[in-house]
Amino acid sequence: MTDYSSIPQVNALYNEQQQVQNAITMIDTGGTLISFVIAPPPPVAGAPPPTTVMMASQITLVNPAAPETMTAIREQLVLRDAEITDQLVELGVTDGPPAKK
Numbered sequence: 001m002t003d004y005s006s007i008p009q010v011n012a013l014y015n016e017q018q019q020v021q022n023a024i025t026m027i028d029t030g031g032t033l034i035s036f037v038i039a040p041p042p043p044v045a046g047a048p049p050p051t052t053v054m055m056a057s058q059i060t061l062v063n064p065a066a067p068e069t070m071t072a073i074r075e076q077l078v079l080r081d082a083e084i085t086d087q088l089v090e091l092g093v094t095d096g097p098p099a100k101k
Helices: 004-028 067-090
Strands: 037-040 057-060
Touching: 004 067
Parallel strands: none
Antiparallel strands: 037 057
16 A cells, blocks of 8 residues: 655655755856855754854855865765655655766
8 A cells, every 4th residue: 555644755855856956957067156054053962052042144155166165065965865865765756866976
């Protein structure tokens, strides 16, 4: 019997994978980083809550990112793409899009 309870998770993973693969394609065709977000650290289990509230900061770059930065970002995107493919297989997806290399 088919288990349909994972459909929302599969859809979310498909959407994320499409975004990741689009970013890889843009990098491969000369795209560059123009902005990014730095978030506060995740809470540590068992630790007291922070005494100050930290909010994420979005940074817009004036100059294009260095080629080394783009190479590192691409590597991380390829890793995430492979992770998503593995998660889809674990959820029973048999014909998902192949991960980029």
